Amino acid sequence: MQNLKFALSGIILFALVHHVNAQSNKSNFTKTQSGVKVSFKGSETALDQDVYLDVITDKIIRVTALPYGHPFPAQSSLVIVDSLHRQLKKFEVQSTDSTINLTTADLIAKVSLVSGKVGFFDLSGKRVLTESKRNSDAFIADSYGGDAFYKLTQDFVVDPDEGIYGLGQHQNAIMNYNRGKQVTLLQYNTEIGIPFLVSTNNYGILWHNYSITKAGDIRPLLPLNAFKLTSKEGEKGWLTATYVNKHKPDEVFITRPESIIEYSYLTDQHKFPKDVKLVDSKVIYEGRISSSYSGKHVLHFKYSGYMKVWIDGQLVADRWRQSWNAGTFEIEQEFNKDVDHDIRMEWLPDGGESYFTVNWQSPVPEKRKSMFSFNSEAGDAIDYYFVYGKSMDDVVSGYRRLSGKAPIMPLWSFGFWQSRERYKTQAEIESVASEFRRRKIPIDNIVQDWSYWSEPDWGSQQFDQTRFPDPSGMIKKLHDQNYKLMISAWPKINEESSVFKSFRDNKWIYTRNIYDGRKDWIGKGYTSTFYDPFNQEARDAFWQLLDKNLFQIGVDAWWMDASEPDIHSNIDLEERKSVFQPLIGSSVRYYNAFPLQNAKGIYEGQRETDPNKRVFILTRSYFAGQQRYAAAAWSGDIASRWHDLKDQISAGINFSMSGTPYWTMDAGGFLVENRFHNPNPADQEEWREMNTRWYQYGTFLPIFRAHGQFPYREPFNIAPDTHPAYKSIVYYINLRYKLLAYNYSMAAKTFFEDYSMIRGLAMDFPKDKNGLNINDQYLWGPSLLVNPVTEKGATSRSIHLPEGVDWYNLYTGQVNQGGQDIIAPATYERIPVFVKAGSILPIGPSIQYTTEKKQDLIDLYVYDGADGQFSLYEDEGINYNYEKGKYSHIDITFDHKSKTLYLADRTGVFDGMLNERKFNVIFVDAAHSTGIDMKAKRSKMITYSGKALKIKL
The missing domain is CATH 2.60.40.1760 (glycosyl hydrolase (family 31))
Incomplete structure (x- = not known):
């Protein structure tokens, strides 16, 4: 009725x-x-x-x-x-x-x-x-591979002063995507596309589409010749391109006009001069450019090798990427209509196959200045979820309500991770593990990168017995030394591997790359392909390989490399689509969702196999919803360069503000210039300084992991123990462990309250307009303002202290008023870190690994100036009993007016819980400045046995 x-x-x-x-x-x-x-x-x-x-x-x-x-x-x-x-x-x-x-x-x-x-x-x-009103380009009928769909476009009207964040991880140093920014949501090594944004106006949009998508200012990029070009000689219509011998700069191979610079893929290599070897060349582009528009122009570069750009005599870019792994960057310039500007670009290809493209965006037209758009290649409908909230955290919670919660990662994952490209033998990995313990450098996790299999057997997930004669014994030895082992498990299968035939015969792989005969770069070169994680049977079969050969002998975590999938880094998108043909439908429709399904199979497989062991997955690509599969992302094969170090900051913040909380990068950078292989004294010192700054930054991320190509990245291989680099690196690894209670409590908050550990300034200070665009500072949890140092030789850096609250120096306790920009000291051995007034910051004991001992004595720093709250969380650390209610909270609050600290009754219980502990309460205010590097001037030792306490400070 x-x-x-x-x-x-x-x-x-x-x-x-x-x-x-x-x-x-x-x-x-x-x-x-x-x-x-x-x-x-x-x-x-x-x-x-x-x-x-x-x-x-x-x-x-x-x-x-x-x-x-x-x-x-x-x-x-x-x-x-x-x-x-x-x-x-x-x-x-x-x-x-x-x-x-x-x-x-x-x-x-x-x-x-x-x-x-x-x-x-x-x-x-x-x-x-x-x-905005949908018009004729909202639905454009299209098809691919027999799949009929629409190209889709939707415009939104946004406020000019709101901040827009998220959309995944991108290497363009952009923090706020509002007003004139274009971002492509595309899975590619170092680029992650997640179709979710969050605004300072407390809403989010989950764009419900799996295809390649442009967001923001979606106008097509213009080729170089959309500028008025003038050559070095004064001729109209091109720039002068001079190919010189890089070994003999006075020797010119060829000079020619170039008006379009578009060498993006392997298929573009034929456009270069036929008789010139790029590996021996330096290319100099010279001339003048002018625009038919006035306003902000954005130049988009894709490049490999060395790249320098001067505009009107000013050096505006100095970059490097290894030849096979093209990178991107952007330059913003204010141009007036019809005014000539000198331009000079010096490109050192640094390899046989080389990539260099220049495109640009004209100033945003007036009618688009209040517009933010999505444009997707394929879908049945314009389809999105509008998520509203009282705060940006509330909006992120709505996103996770839709796409799944982020499980609590295992306790050991919050320790230090050591990796290198790569440990080639069992003896190498065992030697490094022993050296960490001998030197008493705290560590929990060691990583086995790729090619531990025999050369042709990529995809078998089996150790090469000649180099790893006893893998199960090796893992047991590591476990006995209190290590966990993460291993690289590519979704790739060689045609000559022992498992290829069964995957082919069951139609669990993409076969086009095999028929094309495209070979990889290992040994003689092998034809290979990827399995299809959109196929349930293929997912099950892939997990069974991992389970039989790796999980059953004790592997603890999964490193899912090349999960775009990276069929080949430098083939164009149309070729990639033809190779990647999932069972579920066309590659165009599902292009971005491969990493999601790949993680799904591993997470569900392990939880079914061993329901009591927490899953940990590290993956190079990521999509909306992937957080529910215990997946963390890392930023891919970035370069060991200062500019890449800085680019990671905004990349990680925006990834986190995409609702996907677990992120990291290769501390030290992955790709290494030749000058660091056998360095002169100056390059050696730069290498040490750069790695030190990278380790310092990595301390304040969900995963703290060092990794990269040679030179080796272990602290003792970076510098001798008397060097300030070594001392600083070891200091920050120790600090990581002292912050374990803080970090693990944040992990619980991330699960129970849908929190974000890496926080753009706008998340906590949305009304501080001076902080909305800052791309090199962030909040690590509720208390710490982290300010990485990204310039060679810097001993200070500019810092914005958000308004409305005071800030204390973490190391000294000195207080600064918020709402101002300061120049903070940044000595070689420290990066500036500030603590928000009102914070309650637990600092634990020095330990060698996360489970070495119970944290029965915690220094509890209480920072005056505002009311404060912190909830200390604990559980069993390795299983999923917390999903069944087995955990505890100790809620701690500080009343600023009465200077009183309250510890509430402990709630909850779990096996192995510490029933009694001591807190050394350290009160910090302007009159009693003390930091974690100093002996506290004012403290109270209290014993807490689970019953409420009140402490007057």
Whole structure:
């Protein structure tokens, strides 16, 4: 009867309210069980389309728009969790002459009956976000491989001063994507595309699409010759390109005009001069450029080798990437219309196959200055989830409500990780493990990189017995020394491997690359391909290989390299699509989702095999929802250069603000210039300084892991123990372990409260407009402001202290007022780290590994100046019993006005819980400055046995 009343009320509402509007606006609406459908047919002011609003929660509404009369997309989602149960509360649908209004307990969504565009408003009617009207390019019919779909475009109207973050990990040093930024969501080595953004206006958009997508300013990039070009000699229409002998700079191989610089892929190599060996060349581009526009121009570069760019005599870029691994960067320049600017580009290809492309964006047109857009290659509908919240954390929580929680990573993962490319023998890895313990450098994890298998047997997931004669014994020995082992497990299979035939015969692999005969770079070169994780049987078979050959002999964690999948780094996108053909559908439609499905198979496989052992996956590519599979990302094969070090900061912050909390990078950088292989004294010292700064930064990330090509990255291989580099590196590894209680409590907060450990300044200080664009500072949890040093020889750096609160120097306790920029000391051995007033910061004992001893004595630093709160979390550390309620919290609060610290009754219990501990409470204020490098001037030792305490400070 109730359902009948519901249906009749919808019919009556439609009939009475919408009869006239349906005639005039050629639109009508239907109330559905979870929202509303508004249809447009034959309207002069709107596309023929159906627009659906689907209420997920009071704060989350799904919007789906598709051409009129087309069926609603029926595919099950790879991103949205299968267990999503809507807790539908009351919502109302009302009609006006111009809109259909859907109101929940927290927001209002309106569909214009004139244009079909959707807008979101708070309950007071204040605009939060609105669509722009969909026009003819919203749905462009297309197909690929027999799969029919639409190219999709949706524009949104945003506020000019809001901050927009997330969208994955990108190497362009951009923090805030609002106003004139373009980002491509594409899985590629060093680039991660995640279609979720979060705004300082406290909303998020989860763009529900798996295909390659452009976001932000989606206008096509312009080729170089869209500028007015003038050669060095004064000729119109090109720049002068001079190819000289890099060994004899006075010897010119060839000079020629170039008006388009587009050498992006292997298929572009033929465009270079035929008789010139790039490996022996230096290419100099000279001339002048002018634009037909005034305003900010953005030059987009893709390059490998060495690249320097001067504009009007000023050096604006000095970069390097190894020849096979092209990188990207951007240069922003203010140009006035028709004004010539001198340009000089020096390119040292540094390899046989070389890549160099220059494109640019013109200034943002006035009508687009308030617009943020998505443009996807393939989909059935414009489909997104609008997520509203009281804060950016609340918005991220909504995203995880949709796509899955991030499990608590195992306790040992918060220790230090040592890796190198690569330990070639069992003896090497055992020797390094023993040396760490001999030197008493804290460490929990050691990593076995690729090629531990015999050369042709890539994909077998088996050790080469000649170099690793006793892998199970090796792992047992590591475990006996309190190490965990992570191992590289590529989703790649060589044609000559022992498992290829079974995967081929069962149709579990992509076969095109085999037929094409494209070879990899190992040994003689082998034809290879990747398994298909979109196929459940293939996922199961891949896990069974890992289980039989690695998990059963004790491997603790999985390193999923090349999970884009990286069929070949430098073939163009169309070739990649032809090689990657998943069972589920076309490569165009599902291009970005490979890493999600790859992680799914491993996570589900291990949890089924051993439900009591926490999964840990490190992966080079990542997609929306992947956090639910215990996956952490690292930023790929970045270079050991200062500019790459700086680029990682904004890359990691935006990745975290994509709702995906676990991120790291290769501390030290992966790719290494030849000058560091046999360095002169100056290069040797630069290498040591750069690695020191990288380790310092890596201390304050979810995963602290050193890795890279030769030279070796162990602290004792970077510098002798008397050197400041060694001393600083060891200091920060020790600090990492002292912060274990803080870091692990944040991990729990990440699971239980959908928290983000790496935090852009805007997350905690959204009203501080001076902090919205800062790309080289971030908050590590609720208390620490981390400021990496990214310039060679720097002994100080500029720091913005967010407004509204005071900041204490972590090492000395000296206090600074917020809302100002300061020059902070940054000695060789320390990076500036500040503690927010009101913080309660637990500092634990020095330990050699995370489980060496219980943290029965914790220094509890309490920073005056504001009220504070911290919840100390503990559980068993290695299993999933916390999902069953086996954990404990000690809630600690500080009342600034009364200078009183409160420890609440401990809640919860778990096996092995410490029933009593001591806290050494250290009170820090302007009159009693003390830091973690100093002996506390003012402290109180208290014993806590689980009952509430009150301490006057």
